[in-house]
Amino acid sequence: MCGICGFVEQGGQEPPLSAEALAAMTDSMRHRGPDDEGFHLGPGVGLGVRRLSIIDLPGSHQPVANEDGTVRTVFNGEIYNFGELREQLQRSGHRLSTAGDTETIVHLYEEHGVDFVKHLRGMFAIALWDEPRGRLVLARDRMGVKPLYLMQTPDGLAFASEVKALIAGGLLEPELDPLAAELFMAFGYVPGPRTLFAGVRKLAPACELIWEREGGAEETRTYWTPWENPPAGVGRDWRADSERLLGLLRTSVEARMISDVPLGVMLSGGIDSSLITALMAERASGPVKTFAIGFAEDAASNELDDARAVARRLGTEHHELLTSAVDHPDLLEQVLWHQEEPVADLSGLGFLLLSRMTREHVTVALSGQGADELLGGYRKHQIAAAAAGARRGPTAARSVVARLGSAAPAGSTLARGLDAVVTDDPVERLLAMSRIVQPHERAALFGDALLQDDGEGAIAAAVAQHLHANGDSGDSPLGETCHLDARLGLVDNMLLYFDKLSMAASVEMRVPFLDHDVVAFCYALPDNRRVRFGNRKELLKRASAGLVDEEIIKKRKRGFFHSALGAWETVHRDGLMRDVLQDSRARERGLFRPDAVSGLIGSAGAGGKKADQRVFCMLLLELWNRFYVDADGPGRRALPPGSS
Secondary structure, eight states: OEEEEEEEETTOSSOSSOHHHHHHHHHTTGGGOBSEEEEEEETTEEEEEEEOOOSSTTSOOSSEEOTTSSEEEEEEEEETTHHHHHHHHHHTTOOOOOSSSHHHHHHHHHHHGGGGGGGOOEEEEEEEEETTTTEEEEEEOTTOOSOOEEEEETTEEEEESSHHHHHHTTOOOOOBOHHHHHHHHHHSSOOTTOOSBTTEEEOOTTEEEEEETGGGOEEEEEOOOTTSSOOTTTTSOHHHHHHHHHHHHHHHHHHTTOOSSOEEEEOOSSHHHHHHHHHHHHHOSSOOEEEEEEEGGGTTTOOHHHHHHHHHHHTOEEEEEEEOTTSOTTHHHHHHHHHSSOOSOTHHHHHHHHHHHHHTTOSEEEOOTTHHHHHTOSHHHHHHHHHHHHHHSOHHHHHHHHHHHHHSOTTOHHHHHHHHHHOOOHHHHHHHHHOSSOGGGHHHHBOTTTOOTTHHHHHHHHHHTTOOOOGGGGGOHHHHHHHHHHHTHIIIIIIHHHHHHHHHTTOEEEOGGGOHHHHHHHHTSOHHHHEETTEETHHHHHHHBTTBOHHHHHSOOOOTTHHHHHHHHHHHIIIIIHHHHSSHHHHHHTSBOHHHHHHHHHTTTTSOHHHHHHHHHHHHHHHHIIIIISTTOGGGSSSOTTOO
């Protein structure tokens, strides 16, 4: 696990930036790789890396080169099939000088050219420099577990695992992208490829960018889709499907237990992480180390008791932390500094604390992330399944539902749910179920600096960009919704804060459910394997039988830290929230209308989930500007708030 950065320049005979600038870029990501650093500077190119040593601890110093030094790579992540790749490469005559996974990348490139990435199984962000061709290849893993940011420079391209590296190198003077801000207020995160930083974009999952020095040509291509090679025989038999899913997960967990440092699992007490823990326990030579956290404000819905019960049953070495959403006044600023892209979810506060506790015991941790998106774990998936039933129902019944939706209060939970059931448009369906600021609320909330004429078009396009020809799921509202969740909220919300905040504590997170073989299998499932008679994740529940306690399998899904946001806003309403959103700096910035701000703050913590999310989004957006756009912002410094 590492942080990578670099730059290329068209036709340059000297490095495009100084060694000091490259060192500053690399050092800004020291938390991602406290164990080692490496650099390469050459004509028109610079590569930098910070390394968190996981495999081949004394070796695999990056950048890693081929035998004659003409191809070099820096790499963030893990290649889980590197052992078999090494054997194949050695049989083909390649000489490997390390025992790690990074070196396989340069030799695979020699064998397969830019198609090398198709042979990798893992999570990764890769930068590879081919000196004779003057070619830079950037690649991101299939599901977007690892981040990679890009920006055009006057004569070339710069890239980094974190935006702060671009700032530290003097390449980026941060400015707000107003359309990205509209997206943030709609979704609570910024869907790729945009970021809040004007001129900075994200490389999409399962994509390669190929930059050629000759002419500065740039091509981006998709190297994998989850439906391109569907597994045969899926959906014919429940028992066979359950056994197949369990077998794929066993293989995935086993691959992700490869490590030369201690590893454990983040155990929430839900079915997903409980199953991963059980599968780890099957393979482990000793007790698995498990880690759990809960907020006191979530006493009725946190899962610490369940996590403890799972740990007892499996005989794990269990560690837990009960904290409060309001006990750590500086934590929000630390989260914003590390995330760079704000996420309107208080879970990040808890996850940073969980990552820090985990790092006291292990360097690598597995998690159950991704199961909900792939296997139908959210309430919106029940609604999407109902929409499929509505398609098959009589037209008169759909008309009645539509009239009920029209009569309900605009933007209410009831209206949005009914709209989602009757619409045939997958973009409208997802927005009805997920959107925070509704179309009719924009003009009343947003100031002139934020309200964009093409804002609604950008919001719809952020969803529609993922509606490709994705096999049978194109005919299924549930399949469409799961696919959009996997490409939107999973990547740019959950995986973003999982990566950034675990790496803030120098912990490597691994996600077995996002193995591409598991993903391809899930995409091939018929709807009733995900939601059956209103029951979510039906196939996963059957696959977990005997490995996970029946109480865990059958219990109702709980929102992670759901109650904590209201409690947090109640405590901070008359302090932080008013200080930030109602002072002269916020009024002069003009993102929000002062009367709307006053009303939302007055009801913060008591206005319902969407109202709380709206004002939290407003707070985060103003704080983001203070961190990165304002000249005195802590986001422009190399150390997080609270560091000496």
